[in-house]
Amino acid sequence: MLKRSELGLLTMELETEPLEPDVYRYETQWGLSVVYYIFDPELMEKLIFEPVYMSPADVECEGMSEEEIFQAVLESTVAIMKTEIIPFSEYFREFEEFCNDKSKLPVIRGIVKAMEGASEEKRVWCVTGSLRERCASGALYQPLLRTFCETHECPGVLIGFSDNDFAYLGKDNPQMLSMMPSLVYELSHVTEEAEELSEKKILRYDYETDTLSDITL
Numbered sequence: 001m002l003k004r005s006e007l008g009l010l011t012m013e014l015e016t017e018p019l020e021p022d023v024y025r026y027e028t029q030w031g032l033s034v035v036y037y038i039f040d041p042e043l044m045e046k047l048i049f050e051p052v053y054m055s056p057a058d059v060e061c062e063g064m065s066e067e068e069i070f071q072a073v074l075e076s077t078v079a080i081m082k083t084e085i086i087p088f089s090e091y092f093r094e095f096e097e098f099c100n101d102k103s104k105l106p107v108i109r110g111i112v113k114a115m116e117g118a119s120e121e122k123r124v125w126c127v128t129g130s131l132r133e134r135c136a137s138g139a140l141y142q143p144l145l146r147t148f149c150e151t152h153e154c155p156g157v158l159i160g161f162s163d164n165d166f167a168y169l170g171k172d173n174p175q176m177l178s179m180m181p182s183l184v185y186e187l188s189h190v191t192e193e194a195e196e197l198s199e200k201k202i203l204r205y206d207y208e209t210d211t212l213s214d215i216t217l
Helices: 004-009 066-080 088-098 102-116 136-140 142-152 174-186
Strands: 011-014 025-027 033-039 051-053 084-087 125-128 156-163 167-171 196-206 211-214
Touching (some): 004 066, 011 066, 011 136, 088 125, 136 142, 142 196, 156 174, 167 174, 174 196
Antiparallel strands (some): 125 167
């Protein structure tokens, strides 16, 4: 059983593949499942970031509910993975530099050009982290979304999840709502190293109520 202070060592990722039955899973109220893990300190010293997945007993914490543990691990994930929001075009420019499949470069460059030229209503951002891996769950962190809305003076955002490395983010408006399904369902194949989610999701964050809700299309 963990102490409260030890929860800050754990991180989470979205569930993208079948894992052993004893791996700890928590299904959020929005229909996204997350798994908890910790990095092996000895491997980290060798710059090897391999997750060690937790069992249910590993994440028990006296006096805390499942939801409280989830929020604590989510907060530590944002801190450890250095979650940030950047223009999606910037993310794809980085991806272009390290893309091994040269046949995809024209597609990537086309996406970048389209996103850079998009109007404010159709502009897309990316919720990611310093490692650019296992960072999509950071889009569930409401303080981050709240800060984004304050910075961009918008009443809410739409969040699209299609894989585990990043989440799409756009202002809550009719144009973005019509675009988000194609982003979530069609673009994930371009980033070949990202693991696709079994349950692709679109959520809405409302700034006024500071709440997330599931969108059914």
